[in-house]
Amino acid sequence: MPALTVEELEVRFPGLETPALAIPRLGIAAGARIGLTGPSGSGKTTLLNLITGLERAGTGRILWDGTDVARLSEGRRDRWRAANVGLVMQDFHLFDGLSARDNVLLPLRLARFALPAGAGEEADRLLARVGIERRGQKVETLSRGQKQRVAVARALIARPGILVADEPTASLDAEAGAVVAALLIELAAEAGATLIVASHDPRLLERLDRVVRLEAGRVRPAEG
Numbered sequence: 001m002p003a004l005t006v007e008e009l010e011v012r013f014p015g016l017e018t019p020a021l022a023i024p025r026l027g028i029a030a031g032a033r034i035g036l037t038g039p040s041g042s043g044k045t046t047l048l049n050l051i052t053g054l055e056r057a058g059t060g061r062i063l064w065d066g067t068d069v070a071r072l073s074e075g076r077r078d079r080w081r082a083a084n085v086g087l088v089m090q091d092f093h094l095f096d097g098l099s100a101r102d103n104v105l106l107p108l109r110l111a112r113f114a115l116p117a118g119a120g121e122e123a124d125r126l127l128a129r130v131g132i133e134r135r136g137q138k139v140e141t142l143s144r145g146q147k148q149r150v151a152v153a154r155a156l157i158a159r160p161g162i163l164v165a166d167e168p169t170a171s172l173d174a175e176a177g178a179v180v181a182a183l184l185i186e187l188a189a190e191a192g193a194t195l196i197v198a199s200h201d202p203r204l205l206e207r208l209d210r211v212v213r214l215e216a217g218r219v220r221p222a223e224g
């Protein structure tokens with residue numbers, strides 16, 4: 001479970017007068033469960049894309065236990081992410097036509113030629129843990145809440161030290177959202193992963209250790 005230190009990060013996009021992100025320093029302890037919130041356009045997704053290495057930072061440092069993800073080439077960022085980050089997105093990013101079990105196994109199939117020993121059993125364990133009983137069911141026939149639970153299982157199959165979710169409950173009804181929020185928090189703890197969740201969902205945010213609030217690309221000081 002790595003710790004994150006962001007230093008002197010600044011992101012500008014063409015056509016925007018002010019930086020989309022300007023973060024002099026942000027530290028997240030190893031194993032912490034952190035919420036990221038703020039109005040639409042405040043920079044949440046931009047920050048998640050940078051700290052997961054989906055995009056490369058122009059200036060600044062993004063240090064995960066000493067590895068500066070901002071300095072890695074695209075190929076090395078992809079390999080670092082595959083080994084270290086589990087991702088859960090608002091709209092699931094599952095592959096239709098594949099079963100729940102094959103969706104969970106997909107990150108491992110993409111990372112190597114043959115599945116490692118025990119991968120199938122681990123997929124089955126994770127699917128049972130998130131409450132998916134019919135593992136062979138094609139994902140396009142699952143409910144939205146079930147889809148997100150499959151996505152949570154998939155995010156954990158490679159045993160990542162970092163679990164990142166971008167609005168994981170935003171496209172779910174209240175009940176399904178509560179189940180997914182609880183699973184994310186419980187499974188991050190069970191896996192010993194550092195958890196970072198961008199969300200507007202107060203019931204999810206209140207269960208986390210700390211909430212970082214962005215406003216116009218800047219971290220708003222904590223209240224009180």
Ligand SMILES: Nc1ncnc2c1ncn2[C@@H]1O[C@H](COP(=O)(O)OP(=O)(O)OP(=O)(O)O)[C@@H](O)[C@H]1O
Nearest residue numbers: 013014016020038039040041042043044045046047
């Ligand atoms: N590729 C890009 N090109 C130009 N502007 C961009 C690009 N990506 C993001 N932006 C701008 O950067 C700002 C931050 O966007 P971002 O998507 O990070 O916000 P957000 O807080 O995740 O918003 P939401 O809650 O609506 O998803 C916005 O003003 C957005 O328009």
